[in-house]
Amino acid sequence: xxxxxxxxxxxxxxxxxxxxxxEAQNCYVIxxxxxMIKLNPSAxxxxxxxxxxxxxxxxxxxxxxxxxxAGDIEKDIISxxxxxxxKAWISxx
Amino acid sequence: MTTLNNGVxxxxxxxxxxxxxxxxxxxxxxHCAFCYNPTDYADHTxxxxxxxxxxxxxxxxRKMGALQLGISGGEPLLRDDIEDIVTEANQLGYYxxxxxxxxxxxxxxxxxxxxxxxxxxxxxxxxxTEEISNFVTDTxxxxxxxxxxxxxxxxxxxxxxxxxxxxxxxGHIKEILEMAEKLGADYVELANTQYYGWSLIxxxxxxxxxxxxxxxxxxxxxxxxxxxxxxxxxxxxPDYYAERPKKCMNGWGEVFMIVTANGDVLPxxxxxxxxxxxxPNVKNYQLNEIWYDSSAFNKYRGDDWMKExxxxxxxxxNDLGGCRCQAYLLSGDAxxxxxxxxxxxxRHLIDQALEDSKNEILQAQPIIFRTDKNSKELIQGEHKERxxxxxxxx
Numbered sequence: 001x002x003x004x005x006x007x008x009x010x011x012x013x014x015x016x017x018x019x020x021x022x023e024a025q026n027c028y029v030i031x032x033x034x035x036m037i038k039l040n041p042s043a044x045x046x047x048x049x050x051x052x053x054x055x056x057x058x059x060x061x062x063x064x065x066x067x068x069x070a071g072d073i074e075k076d077i078i079s080x081x082x083x084x085x086x087k088a089w090i091s092x093x
Numbered sequence: 094m095t096t097l098n099n100g101v102x103x104x105x106x107x108x109x110x111x112x113x114x115x116x117x118x119x120x121x122x123x124h125c126a127f128c129y130n131p132t133d134y135a136d137h138t139x140x141x142x143x144x145x146x147x148x149x150x151x152x153x154x155r156k157m158g159a160l161q162l163g164i165s166g167g168e169p170l171l172r173d174d175i176e177d178i179v180t181e182a183n184q185l186g187y188y189x190x191x192x193x194x195x196x197x198x199x200x201x202x203x204x205x206x207x208x209x210x211x212x213x214x215x216x217x218x219x220x221x222t223e224e225i226s227n228f229v230t231d232t233x234x235x236x237x238x239x240x241x242x243x244x245x246x247x248x249x250x251x252x253x254x255x256x257x258x259x260x261x262x263x264g265h266i267k268e269i270l271e272m273a274e275k276l277g278a279d280y281v282e283l284a285n286t287q288y289y290g291w292s293l294i295x296x297x298x299x300x301x302x303x304x305x306x307x308x309x310x311x312x313x314x315x316x317x318x319x320x321x322x323x324x325x326x327x328x329x330x331p332d333y334y335a336e337r338p339k340k341c342m343n344g345w346g347e348v349f350m351i352v353t354a355n356g357d358v359l360p361x362x363x364x365x366x367x368x369x370x371x372x373p374n375v376k377n378y379q380l381n382e383i384w385y386d387s388s389a390f391n392k393y394r395g396d397d398w399m400k401e402x403x404x405x406x407x408x409x410x411n412d413l414g415g416c417r418c419q420a421y422l423l424s425g426d427a428x429x430x431x432x433x434x435x436x437x438x439x440r441h442l443i444d445q446a447l448e449d450s451k452n453e454i455l456q457a458q459p460i461i462f463r464t465d466k467n468s469k470e471l472i473q474g475e476h477k478e479r480x481x482x483x484x485x486x487x
Contacts, residue, residue, distance in 0.1 A: 024109070025158060
């Protein structure tokens with residue numbers, strides 16, 4: 001059941017989930033009842049901008065500015081949004 | 094006295110106690126027949142850590158990377174400092190979970206937990222019928238649990254229900270899931286009884302048949318299809334009907350740490366039953382010394398301790414030989430393969446247990462409920478004269 005991501009969509013971290021930086025693991029994590037996910041650096045960078053204010057398009061723009069040498073990362077970012085939405089880590093504002 | 098190999102590196106240095114379970118008290122108003130707590134808990138109810146000692150445990154474990162905090166028991170709400178503990182946990186950045194029967198959860202307390210930043214409450218439920226719920230807990234708590242569920246939902250907490258499954262409620266899986274839906278549950282854990290502590294001594298009375306488990310799993314899968322993402326359902330499979338053991342705790346001293354009511358630190362819920370291990374106490378040692386350097390936490394780390402058939406087994410990485418406590422409790426050999434494994438020379442013990450659970454005479458034996466009196470009698474070995482405590486099913 002893949003849900004489609006639109007560039008104008010605005011997402012936030014889903015209710016009952018918490019996203020935070022973990023010094024001891026040196027990565028971002030998502031915490032929820034009975035579980036935790038350690039995020040790889042790119043997933044962490046993306047979700048760090050998912051704040052209920054930035055649109056998907058904004059996230060893409062901000063990350064393109066931050067990682068100028070990364071090439072065309074839009075597709076990867078969108079697929080990360082899809083993945084996170086299907087895992088119910090994020091929800092629409 | 095526990096010997097600590099101070100300064101000596103642990104066998105595996107990559108371990109990290111991501112999950113901290115605070116078994117904050119062994120006192121409990123319920124007397125569940127399936128409780129995994131040690132049957133000799135009455136010996137461990139004295140010298141509970143005080144609030145400051147618990148706060149130090151939280152701080153030290155957080156520094157080591159602990160993230161998920163379970164506050165459990167016994168019934169944690171029997172302590173009046175849970176408010177202070179959840180507030181501290183929140184400030185430290187834990188994702189905190191109060192694991193409760195619901196007894197003692199008042200409007201005032203739940204508001205204080207919310208204000209303190211408690212992340213979720215896991216409520217135990219037992220059945221859809223008042224009779225069985227009250228019977229298996231040996232209390233009258235059915236109606237109270239319904240009220241508490243509503244209170245949890247009302248405060249905007251994720252509704253996490255834990256239902257321990259056994260012969261008395263396995264026939265009601267569909268109705269239990271429907272009740273969970275009606276209560277607005279976000280997560281439901283259908284946890285088949287694991288046989289440790291009190292549940293082990295009541296095994297013949299609690300163990301469902303293979304057919305019942307298969308049916309329950311089928312119903313659960315159908316319900317999952319119907320409910321979709323709205324409710325996450327975990328079905329914890331009972332290992333007695335498996336051919337390979339579970340990777341217990343994801344490995345001894347790998348990611349899980351339990352601090353018991355009196356401050357003993359354990360790598361799993363029932364480790365204290367194992368022979369020849371002294372578990373260090375936070376009153377005497379620093380938590381990081383205990384985790385990394387103690388002989389107790391290094392004893393079954395990795396696979397150096399294994400003997401045959403595990404040592405040369407091509408599947409040893411999958412399950413690390415299974416559960417040390419189960420191996421010891423059933424076969425008397427803590428280093429042997431978990432008897433669940435069909436390669437274990439002790440597998441016949443499991444097959445016998447499955448046979449025994451079909452034996453009507455054994456099924457009809459009185460259940461030994463988790464009470465202080467029964468615990469003291471079990472410690473003293475006075476568990477033969479039990480007919481006076483006989484409680485028939487309603």
